Amino acid sequence: MRILAISNQKGGVGKTTTCVNLAASLAATKRRVLLIDLDPQGNATTGSGIDKSAMKKTIYHVLIGKSTLKEVIRPSIKGKFDVAPANRDLAGAEVELVNEIARETRLKVALQELQGDYDYILIDCPPALSLITVNALTASHAVMIPMQCEYFALEGLSDLVNTIKKVRQHLNPDLEIEGLLRTMFDNRNMLAQQVAGELAQHFGDKVYRTVIPRNIRLAEAPSYGVPVLYHDRASKGAQAYLALAGEIINRQTRQRAAGTN
Ligand SMILES: Nc1ncnc2c1ncn2[C@@H]1O[C@H](COP(=O)(O)OP(=O)(O)OP(=O)(O)O)[C@@H](O)[C@H]1O
Numbered sequence: 001m002r003i004l005a006i007s008n009q010k011g012g013v014g015k016t017t018t019c020v021n022l023a024a025s026l027a028a029t030k031r032r033v034l035l036i037d038l039d040p041q042g043n044a045t046t047g048s049g050i051d052k053s054a055m056k057k058t059i060y061h062v063l064i065g066k067s068t069l070k071e072v073i074r075p076s077i078k079g080k081f082d083v084a085p086a087n088r089d090l091a092g093a094e095v096e097l098v099n100e101i102a103r104e105t106r107l108k109v110a111l112q113e114l115q116g117d118y119d120y121i122l123i124d125c126p127p128a129l130s131l132i133t134v135n136a137l138t139a140s141h142a143v144m145i146p147m148q149c150e151y152f153a154l155e156g157l158s159d160l161v162n163t164i165k166k167v168r169q170h171l172n173p174d175l176e177i178e179g180l181l182r183t184m185f186d187n188r189n190m191l192a193q194q195v196a197g198e199l200a201q202h203f204g205d206k207v208y209r210t211v212i213p214r215n216i217r218l219a220e221a222p223s224y225g226v227p228v229l230y231h232d233r234a235s236k237g238a239q240a241y242l243a244l245a246g247e248i249i250n251r252q253t254r255q256r257a258a259g260t261n
């Protein structure tokens with residue numbers, strides 16, 4: 001079982017799109033996948049075809065100790081993966097947990113119930129370095145960082161990297177950076193190419209070879225409540241997320257062979 005937090009405190013960089021479509025792509029290769037929506041916006045829940053407002057029990061109830069994870073998990077409508085849904089209730093968790101003991105390890109403890117049930121667990125984080133995000137980082141083996149190749153992208157990255165370092169020091173010593181994913185990429189944009197080059201210099205082979213292009217099908221799919229694979233399988237967006245799933249699986253196989261994982 002490999003648990004990945006998909007995180008970047010910058011908004012709108014493609015975290016949720018990556019979470020839903022990577023979940024569907026890994027599931028299409030017969031992996032057992034759970035998507036945990038950890039954002040009060042609930043976009044990953046909606047994008048998986050689940051009506052977030054109809055949910056009585058969500059990940060919020062898990063974090064505040066009113067429910068087990070298994071009680072809130074349900075199948076995505078079309079996608080062959082499971083979802084732990086979220087909705088606006090989750091916004092209250094930050095405040096409610098402030099004075100609680102072990103507030104940073106709520107998700108980690110809840111996940112213990114799932115030992116061996118899934119091959120991959122993907123956690124969609126909110127655009128903030130909040131207690132909710134710290135819960136995700138504490139519960140994960142590694143972080144995947146989607147980013148747009150724009151001028152300020154690298155600057156924002158240092159805050160995230162610092163948070164990862166702190167979580168390593170205090171809560172989760174084994175937390176790794178799984179990889180940096182270039183999203184919404186436009187090849188004709190010179191600045192994007194330049195930033196992509198700088199990323200490779202800073203982070204070397206942590207940068208995924210797969211690049212997610214800007215693709216209208218990826219933006220449309222959530223309105224149908226399906227991953228892009230079931231909206232337009234031949235689209236560049238669908239093919240890119242299938243390639244990313246392949247790259248992730250290959251990396252893990254190589255790491256296992258090297259005995260580091
Ligand atoms: N590769 C892409 N091509 C075209 N549109 C995209 C692509 N990736 C994401 N989008 C669109 O960009 C917007 C932001 O994407 P998304 O919701 O995945 O980002 P996010 O990082 O999860 O945002 P937030 O920080 O608000 O949670 C959405 O409307 C989404 O449909």
Ligand SMILES: [Mg+2]
Binds near residue numbers: 015016017125
């Ligand atoms: Mg999101």
